[in-house]
Amino acid sequence: MKAVKNSSFKKWLSWQGTLAMVVLMSGMLAACGGNGGQANSNSTGAAAGATQETTTSQPSEQPVSEKPAPPSGKVVVYTAGPEGLATKIREGFEAKYGITVEQFDGTTGKVLGRLEAEKGNPVADVVVLASWPSAMAMKAEGWTQGYPEAANADKLQEGWLDADSHLFGYSASALGITYNTKLVSEPPTDWSDLTDPKWKGVVNIPDPSLSGSALDFISGYLNDKGDGGWDFFQELKANGVAMSGANKEALDPVITGAKSVVMSGVDYMAYSAKAKGEPVDIVYPASGTVINPRAAMIMKTSPNLDNARLFIDYLLSDEAQSLVTGAYLLPGRADIKADNRVNTDEIKLLNYDWNWMSEQGEEISAKFLEMFK
Amino acid sequence: MKNLYRGGGLRLPAFSWRLQLGLILLGLLIVVPLIMVLLRSVMPDGRLDALAPLKVMSDPGLFTIFWNSIALGGWVVLGSTLLALPMAFLSARTTIGRHAWLDVVLIIPFMTPPYIGSMGWILFMQRRGFSEQILPMTSHITPYFFSLFGMVAIMSLHLFPFLYLILRNSLMRIGGSLEEAGSVHGGNFFYLLRRVIVPLLLGSYVMGALLVFVKTIAEFGTPATFGRQIGYYVLTSEIHRFTSSWPIDFGKATSLASILLGACLLFWYVQTIISRRYQYKTLGGKGMRLRIAPLKGWRAIAGWGYVLLLLLFSIGVPYFSIIATSLQKLRGDGLAWGNVTLAHYAELLSPGSKGWQALSNSLGLAALAATAAVLIGTFLVLQMGNFKKISQRSLDLFSLLPNTVPGIVIVVGLILFWNAPWMPVKIYNTYTMVVLTYVVFFLPYSVQYIKASASQIDGNLLQAGKVFGAKPFYLFRRIMLPLLIPGVLAGWMMTFTISARELVASLMVLPPSMQVSATYIFSQFEQGEVSLGMAMAVVSVGMTTLVLVVMNQLGADRK
Incomplete structure (x- = not known):
């Protein structure tokens, strides 16, 4: 009982300090948490920003x-x-x-x-x-x-x-082969190069369940090659190609050098990383790709x-x-x-049909995930 | 524990309608959404099929996922035990324990959101990562890190502080006198260990271990980052996948959620049985004396060596990666002085930028959620009275339920409930929904802190008030409330800090145009600039840690 009383006394002492903290904190909140406060008053639906920005409408334009x-x-x-x-x-x-x-x-x-x-x-x-x-x-x-x-x-x-x-x-966007220029001096020229043991374990491919463009490449490639196309993906898997999240997640390790190549990555990310000065570049495969x-x-x-x-x-x-x-x-x-x-008009395309790809998409995605998971 | 509170006499006049209101509130907030998850999983297509969740499990792929979760939980318990036990001994029984700052520092790994920590480890250990750049020879070892071992290591390093605090406290409670009594009767060191210390520790160890186990199988951040990279999929990551990524399958998601829920509740049940069996009274009326071993010579070197290694791995490595990445100009150029820039911080902290908005959203939502949580918490605690009635006890039980149930299961339930076509209150896709989710998640913290304060109020104070003719409201305002305030404040701060870094709920219920700091970081990893995400991580972790450190200094969270 004594112990309990003692600690409650301590708490009593400490709460004044805590109160000071709260006052300080709420000051901070008022300064930078304006958005949140607004959100409350506006919680029935529209975003808080709505009320601010609609007032600046410019009918003259x-x-x-x-x-x-x-x-x-x-x-x-x-x-x-x-x-x-x-x-x-x-x-x-x-x-x-x-x-x-x-x-x-x-x-x-x-x-x-x-x-x-x-x-x-x-x-x-x-x-x-x-x-x-x-x-x-x-x-x-x-x-x-x-x-x-x-x-x-x-x-x-x-x-x-x-x-x-x-x-x-x-x-x-067009899908290409993005590579790290510090690590790769002779970039692959076609998809099939990537099954070469030279590229074992250093290639990423985006996850088609997250990246729609990767799914388009996979289904477009299968459409072009027929069912034999799956053998290619099987060979890729055997060569250690890793499925890794959305496009950026697949590209990031290539930028830092953890991987050397990302296949069927969207080209605009490669261009913008290159423009920033990162050591990457992109090639479009000789046999064609998907736009x-x-x-x-x-x-x-x-x-x-x-x-x-x-x-x-x-x-x-x-x-x-x-x-x-x-x-x-x-x-x-x-x-x-x-x-x-x-x-x-400068990018060579595979021979694919959007209708076929649209019908098969879900099935292809599931089969690919099963293969690469 | 409950026995403690029963003595505290909060004898406000019992208004049963208020009790009922409390029960209805908790029912709507917590119980009904969870029931929705269970219902949906046994009625996948509108017809009752009690075996539906089990049928889902018969899918070999999904069974593997279930097994992955359980195995991961087991390994992490082992891992964090190996990390925490020596540390607890050093801290409770040697002079190292005199350094109080260690306790604060050791909480940092636990306060680091796991998705950030594991991202730090990935960046450190990957090919041409920081480890190889600093020590090129480690390139032979680092590939082995990307395996189940690495995942267990990351999660153990995140969760061991839990176990450490629990073990240290119970070691300190085993007074030296018990051991001396053993020695007097001729027991040697190992005999003492086997017959005195281990049995006394077991109860609290089991509690801590199960806590770690449940936390592990409920964890989302590490599986979503590291697990995905090594192809180790668990229940939480798959539930998230089935609910947020095409092709959507709510049926499978709710089945997995029910299984996860069932597993957690089962383990909690086992825990209560075991810790009840191994409960001993170690706190007696006699004075307590601890045997503190002074550390000298090689023992000191070994002891401090262990502490430093532990700090290096649990804090040093991840934070080095996080901070280094946040300062990199070009990620392709690696570690180099010429490659350092503060541009990411400048971008983040320039008012009006996306990052700035996310940060202020986080703080605003967390403040709202914390305020709502303590208001509801105070109301509930007042209704719990003396815990004599079943309704009062179930109020207590329900309000602590979200601590037991994995966050992702609660979120799925809340979405099912608040986004149901028949729901008249349309709050899904608004800010209210986010605040509500945070409140449900963190209500247990408020309730626990306020309950602790309430249990210390002597009933005599209220009786004295009554003697002098005070009305119930006056009693509440002038006696109860001032005495409850320390607990209310502690609960507010705790809720605030953890809401501000909550990931899984934010990912799943934020309205379209809104981001908070956690989802901002996560989406930078997925879509944008990793460096910018890491800068945000430094800012938000820094801010929440600061709050906690100050709180610790003020002693507000000392039990």
Whole structure:
């Protein structure tokens, strides 16, 4: 009993000190935790940022569009994109239209996962995936709606817009072989080189369940080679090719030198790392590769349909297309050329059919995971 | 433990409707979501099928995953025992124990979020990683680290402080007199060890070991980073995969979650049985005297050598990698003085940047969650009264439940419940949902701290108040509340620090446009700049550790 009283006395003493701490802490919170406080008052739905930024809407900069732009509101975008580009597009769109963009940045797998999890209460307006076949699968399942009036849609590369204008390939990446220039003096020239014992244990491949583009390469390769293609992946596995997360996770060890090569990695990451000064470079395999347009689409359940359409228009505008090339991606419009990278018409392609890839995607992904796990 | 509280007389007039309110609150927050997980797993397609979770297990792939979790738990218990036991002896029985700063330092590994720690280890041990750059000859050893052994080592180094604190405290409670009594009766050292010390330690060891076991199988960070790299998949990482990555399979996720839940509850049950059997009264009325062995000569060298090695591996290596990476200009250029830059910190701390927003979101959400948790916690503790009624005891039990249940299971349950099509209150995908999840996760901490304060209030104080004619509310305001405040504050701080670095809940329930520091770091590893992620890690760990150190200095968390 004595001990108990004694410690309670100590606590009594110490709580005054603790109180001082709390006062100090709350001061700190007031200084830098402004966002959180706002979140509370606004907890019923809209993001805290919404109220701030909608007030800066600029009606004078209205675009040429049949529909009068709504004065305010929001658009919810789920995007699997390079984060830097997605942020720039969001900021550009917000500045131009005064509409707040609520954005979820993830990988293709995570975006699809989130959509599936929210099937009961869908909130997304626009979805951008890094995998064209996955987008086709979404369209086939009736998730999307068409927007034939989209501005500049006629200027897209051939095949980067589907027949009834559901999917807009506003940008694209090509898949190549990225290597560490400090470690590799003779880079591989084709996919088949990577089964050579010379490359044992030093090659990464992104996880197709997380990286839509890696899945496109795998299914495109299988489409080109037929079922014999699986033997190639079996040989790769036997040669110690490691499956490692999303694109960046696969590339990072190559930058630091833990691995020498990443196969079927997206090329824009290699270009931007190279531009930063990291010791990496990329080759496109001689037998051909896959270029996967990144598909933007409007959800059928889109709660803010007008804003969603404006967002698609914006993606195809000159302004957004120049943001795309600035991020080392291939521009979606055929009339715009990138000057900081290899262009679409200079890359040799495998012989593949998006429909086949879209149908087989899930099965291929599962089989590949089983093989490489 | 409960016996202690029963004596404390909080005899506010018993308003049963308040008790009921408390039960309903906990039911909605904790119990119903967990039941939703179980229900969903036994009704995968709308029909009742009690064997559905077992059918999932018959899938050989998923059984391997289950077995991986259990095996990992076992190995980590072994690993952290090997690390903690010598340290506990050194600290409780030798002069090393006089250095109080060791206790603070030894908590650092545990306070380091595991996803950051294991990323540090990966960067250190990988080919051409920091270890090879410092000591090129280690290149022969490092590849072996990327195996189950490495994963066990990382997790043991993270969790051993738990076991260390528990073992040290119970070693200190075994007074020297018991051992001397043994010696007097002619027992030699090993006999004493076998017949006195080991049995007395066993009860608390089992408690600590099971805590470590449950923490290991519930852990998400290390499997999500290191485990994925070596292809070692466990229940938590697969649940996350099935719920957040295409192709989604909620049925499988809930089945795995139920299995994980079942395993944890089973192990807790075993633990209570064992520790009840090995409970001895070591705290007597007699004065306590500890036998402290002075360390001299080679013993001192060995003892301090062990301490330093332990600190080197548990703190030195991961933090070296984290800090070095956060300062690198070009990751491809490795360790070099010319390659050092503060640019990542500058970017992170420039107001308005994504990192800055994530950081302030973290602090704001953590503050809200901590405030809500202590308010609810205080309310609940007041209703627990003297723990005599079953309803009062179940209030206690339910409020501590989230400590037993793996976080990822709770999150799955909360999502199922709050995102159900029939749910009238639409808070899913809003800030409220995040705060709610944090509150549910960390309510046990608030309840425990406040309960500890409440148990020390003597019922006489309230009776005295009543004698002088005070109304119940006045009693509460002028007597109860001031006496509860130390516990409330300790609970607030604890909840604040751990909410600010919570990963798994944040990953799964944050609304689309929002990031907190933990998800920011994680997404930098996945998508962006590892250096930027590490800079954020340094800032957020630094801040939370600072809070804890100050708290420790003030003695607010001394039991």
